[in-house]
Amino acid sequence: MTDFSPGPIVLWLASRYENLELAEAVLLHVCRQRGLAGENEHWIGVALREALANAIKHGNRGNPDKRVYLSIGGEGDELKIVVGDEGDGFEPDAIADPLAPENQLKTSGRGIFYMKTFMDDITFSRGETGGTVLTMRKNLKAESSTKGARSA
Amino acid sequence: MKTTVTTRDAGEVKIIELHGKITIGAGDLQMREAIHAALAGGAKKLVVDMKDVSTIDSSGVGELVGCYTTATHKGAKLKLMALPPKISDVLTVTQLITVFDVYTDEKDALASFG
Numbered sequence: 001m002t003d004f005s006p007g008p009i010v011l012w013l014a015s016r017y018e019n020l021e022l023a024e025a026v027l028l029h030v031c032r033q034r035g036l037a038g039e040n041e042h043w044i045g046v047a048l049r050e051a052l053a054n055a056i057k058h059g060n061r062g063n064p065d066k067r068v069y070l071s072i073g074g075e076g077d078e079l080k081i082v083v084g085d086e087g088d089g090f091e092p093d094a095i096a097d098p099l100a101p102e103n104q105l106k107t108s109g110r111g112i113f114y115m116k117t118f119m120d121d122i123t124f125s126r127g128e129t130g131g132t133v134l135t136m137r138k139n140l141k142a143e144s145s146t147k148g149a150r151s152a
Numbered sequence: 153m154k155t156t157v158t159t160r161d162a163g164e165v166k167i168i169e170l171h172g173k174i175t176i177g178a179g180d181l182q183m184r185e186a187i188h189a190a191l192a193g194g195a196k197k198l199v200v201d202m203k204d205v206s207t208i209d210s211s212g213v214g215e216l217v218g219c220y221t222t223a224t225h226k227g228a229k230l231k232l233m234a235l236p237p238k239i240s241d242v243l244t245v246t247q248l249i250t251v252f253d254v255y256t257d258e259k260d261a262l263a264s265f266g
Contacts, residue, residue, distance in 0.1 A: 022263050042207075042238060048259025049209050053176045054154040088173055105221055110246055114210055 008073025008080075010095065013052070014062040020049050023070055026079075029071050034079070036140050043118040044138055050084040050111040051134050059085025059132055069133075077141045081119075092124045094115060134140040153165065157186045165262055166195040171204040174212035183212070187219040187230070196228045199261045200203035203234035208242050230251075233261040 013019040024045050031041045040130040052068060060066035066086040076081030083126060096103050100112045115122050127133045155172035157179065168186050173179055183200075190198055200216070208216075216232075223230035231253040234244070243249040255261035 020177070021177070039238075046207065046209060046242075049207075051176060053209065053211065057176070063266075104247065104251060105217055107218040108210070110210040110213055113246065115240070 008071045008082075010117045011070045013068045015056040015062060015066050016064055017053065017056065019068075021050050021077050024048060025051055025070055026070075029123070031140075034140060036079075038148050040138070040140070040142065044081075047118040047136060047138075048081060048083075051136065053079065054086035054122060055083050055087075055132070055134070056090050058090060059087035061087065074137070077139055079138045079140055081136045082133065083136075084127050086129075087131050087133045088133050089126055089130065112132075113152075155182060157182040159186050159190055160165050162258065162262055165197040166190040166263060167199050167201055169201045169204070173207045173246075174215075175207060175209040175213035178264055180211045180215045184215045184219055188210055188222065189230055190192065191223060191226050197265050198223060198228060198230045199255075200230065200257070201229065201234055201258070202232060202239055203236065203238060210237055213242060213246065213248065213254070216239050217251075229265065231255060231261055233258060242253075 009030060011023065011026065013023065025046055027048050028041060031044065033038065041050060047140035052070065055068045060068065069082070071082040092112060095112055096109055098106070098113045104110060104120065115136060119138050123134045123135050123136045125135070154177045155174070157171070158169045160167050160169065168183070170179065170183060170191065174183055187198065187200070220230050231256040234257055235254060240249065243252070253264065255264060
């Protein structure tokens with residue numbers, strides 16, 4: 001069923017953390033439609049939650065009047081997730097390395113790292129009307145999203 | 153699964169039991185409040201029981217790190233027990249698994265305090 005590609009599902013979400021549950025439920029539905037379950041489904045869900053939480057917290061600054069765009073699609077074996085916010089944009093390269101010893105005990109700054117770890121590819125760009133657009137891709141045939149965490 | 157956080161005593165050790173998601177806007181603040189309440193009550197030995205945690209995100213991890221630092225500054229010990237594989241993975245990829253004292257079960261966790 002991995003060649004089942006009904007086209008992207010698009011949601012516009014108010015900037016509320018409760019909406020992460022709705023978005024994750026939609027993601028899980030798409031994953032199962034495309035024959036994916038188990039561990040990868042879990043890790044893609046974690047990446048999606050991180051992306052949406054970033055858009056709500058850092059992009060839209062928690063303003064419930066600002067919306068978050070979510071598209072879940074991709075063709076063939078690829079899952080493509082796009083998350084956009086209505087904020088002022090940000091510079092992803094300015095995010096400190098959470099693995100650096102001086103950052104190890106910081107209480108924030110790990111979200112993008114988790115997205116990079118659990119997805120195959122993530123890119124940031126500016127939205128056409130401002131804000132940040134995050135695109136994440138995952139090969140649904142990949143075996144593990146934790147990239148060997150348990151053997152580390 | 154609804155997130156719940158409960159605290160119980162095992163001798164002089166406070167066991168903080170987490171159930172469900174420890175994520176932004178859900179269990180992250182509940183966990184912090186429970187741990188801070190135990191510390192405010194004078195607890196010096198704390199174990200966070202994670203066996204029923206289904207998901208943790210960067211916010212939950214951040215709160216856990218913050219609680220660890222707060223406990224240490226107060227002269228208390230905060231340890232973790234019964235990490236499900238997915239929760240262990242999340243701590244492993246950010247190398248935090250080496251920061252926390254992690255135990256398989258309550259017996260080992262309690263014994264570690266000596």
